[in-house]
Amino acid sequence: MRNRHNLAVVLSAVVLVGCAALILSQGVNAAGEGKITGTVKLDGPAPHMKGIDMSKDPYCSKAHASDPAHYETYVAGANGGLANVVLYIDGWTGAAQASNAVLVFDQRNCMYTPHVLAMDTGESFKVQTSDQTAHNIHPNPNPMTGNIPWNQSQPPGSPPVEKSWKATEFIPVKCNIHPWMNGWFAVVKGPYATSDENGNFTINNVPPGNYTVTAWHEAAGTQTQKVTVAAGAAASANFTFKAK
Amino acid sequence: MRTRLEKWSLLLSAAAVFVLPTVSSAQLSTSDIDTRLGTESHVGNITGHAKDAKGDYRRYCVGCHGPLGDGNGENAPYMQPPMYQQPRDFQLGIFKCRSTPTGTLPTDQDLYDAITRGFDRSNMPQWNTLSKQQRADLVAWVKHFSPRWVGEKPGTPIPIPPEPEVTAERIKAGRDVFARMQCWKCHGVQGMANGPSASTLQDDLGRPIAAFNFTDGTRPKCGDTDQDIYRIFMTGLDGTPMPSFADNIKPDEAWDLVFYLRTFMSQKSKEKEMAKQLALKPVDPNAPAGQQ
Known part of the structure; x- marks a missing residue:
């Protein structure tokens, strides 16, 4: 009887100490972590993006009746900022990132939103459809990396597909029904960011230290830059890509 | 008498015919593949052994599927899509005919059935002339080309309920x-x-x-x-x-x-x-x- 009592006390003490340590360590991390922020620019004028002929599917062409669709290989803002560039830390050895909001890859008006979805290895994401026409969602990774291709139908009203990827890879995604639909799953390790339409990005939750930041663009290639992140501060990294 | 230019362009276009249609996806070497020679298959109560299929593969399969199992056998360039699909790349471990969900490995039975049935509208004949043991051995041989079977298990077959009456x-x-x-x-x-x-x-x-x-x-x-x-x-x-x-x-x-x-x-x-x-x-x- 007494023994059992002792055990309970010891166990609860262990749990309490454990919780305290966890809270403390998180607190320390949050205060000490810095971030990397910057802008990605495109050198020179943005390449002309071809318009997309969606006449084979009246639903799609109607959705773009007033606002014709274009390919999204290069999406550049008025200030020359380059969108859809994935920024991440090369050779990240830290822990997996705590999942932010649920990542969503939406099939909307017969295009992918976002065009590039960045994620950590093992991080789950949702593929959903907002369209009243059937799609199939068909990522095509190289199975030798450990990422296995799959192909799921997404007729109107489909439930979202929830998935994750094992290995780092830039995975092209397409819809075989609408051959113009193409996008990317950018699977990286550690903290990441994707540049917005003005080319701006912020990689959050980076502990102090020296890093190599990699910027990846689906057509313009990759660039790297060394940065030093100080505790609680923002380091800056700016990139300029040339269109290929 | 042909000019030198004519000769060269003939030669080049002949070469192009052979080179262009080959989609090379071979990524593994023989030595890597050989590490998996111990691969087994289980079809019903038959156990297939990869190493026992080497001879049959050389005799019946290698011409299309190639020595590395990557679908680049010497006949492969003559199988032109979309009418004729080119031979499967076994190294990738991706198969059309499965009982398992998309993105998972097929079962041994699925591969056995594929070998037995052959593929209509393709160059793959039925191999039901081979004994059950030979076919099971070939299943193990097909598996040994891909590293996927080392770390991964086949998916769980999608259940098929009994067929109802047509109305x-x-x-x-x-x-x-x-x-x-x-x-x-x-x-x-x-x-x-x-x-x-x-x-x-x-x-x-x-x-x-x-x-x-x-x-x-x-x-x-x-x-x-x-x-x-x-x-x-x-x-x-x-x-x-x-x-x-x-x-x-x-x-x-x-x-x-x-x-x-x-x-x-x-x-x-x-x-x-x-x-x-x-x-x-x-x-x-x-x-x-x-x-x-």
Whole structure:
């Protein structure tokens, strides 16, 4: 009887100490972590993006009746900022990132939103459809990396597909029904960011230290830059890509 | 007498014919593959051993599938898509005909069935002339080309409930499923493989591929029993544009769809008779959702 009592006390003490340590360590991390922020620019004028002929599917062409669709290989803002560039830390050895909001890859008006979805290895994401026409969602990774291709139908009203990827890879995604639909799953390790339409990005939750930041663009290639992140501060990294 | 230029251009174009169609995807070397010579397969109560299939593979398979199992055998360049699909790349471990969900490995039985059945509209013949043991050994041999089988298990087969009785209601319900899933986008409203997206289809290696034409008398590649057809659209054919519908079609509806698909096929069937009596019209691609 007494023994059992002792055990309970010891166990609860262990749990309490454990919780305290966890809270403390998180607190320390949050205060000490810095971030990397910057802008990605495109050198020179943005390449002309071809318009997309969606006449084979009246639903799609109607959705773009007033606002014709274009390919999204290069999406550049008025200030020359380059969108859809994935920024991440090369050779990240830290822990997996705590999942932010649920990542969503939406099939909307017969295009992918976002065009590039960045994620950590093992991080789950949702593929959903907002369209009243059937799609199939068909990522095509190289199975030798450990990422296995799959192909799921997404007729109107489909439930979202929830998935994750094992290995780092830039995975092209397409819809075989609408051959113009193409996008990317950018699977990286550690903290990441994707540049917005003005080319701006912020990689959050980076502990102090020296890093190599990699910027990846689906057509313009990759660039790297060394940065030093100080505790609680923002380091800056700016990139300029040339269109290929 | 040909000029030197003529000779060279002839030679070059001849070379191009041989080089261009070969999509090289070989990524593994013989020494890497040899580490998996101990691979086994289990088909019913037969255990297959990869090392016992070496001779049979050399004799019967290597001409198309190649010594490295990457589908680049010496005959491969002559199999031109979309009419003839090129041989499978076993190194990738991706297979069309599975009983398992999309993105998972097939079972040993699936591979055994594929070898036994062969593939209609392709150069892959039926190998039911080989003994069961030989075929089981070849299954193990096929598996040993891909590292996927080392760390991964086959998927859990998609369950197929017992086939219900065909009724006129079920065929009509199947027509609704066909419309709702928009199968016609590739397969056409009459199953003639002439849907609006049919002409732009490509396989995972970027080669043109045709949708299945239900009406021309050929058989589906992954078998032509009602169960096979059920399995094909529920699992999807990995490596091709055909997706899995397992998340979107309920088991009962799946049978309805099987019966409706039978009405397209040229072979005589109860379904075809019933459809004639019902005077079923093809689905209307322009009808609003749910109003066929």
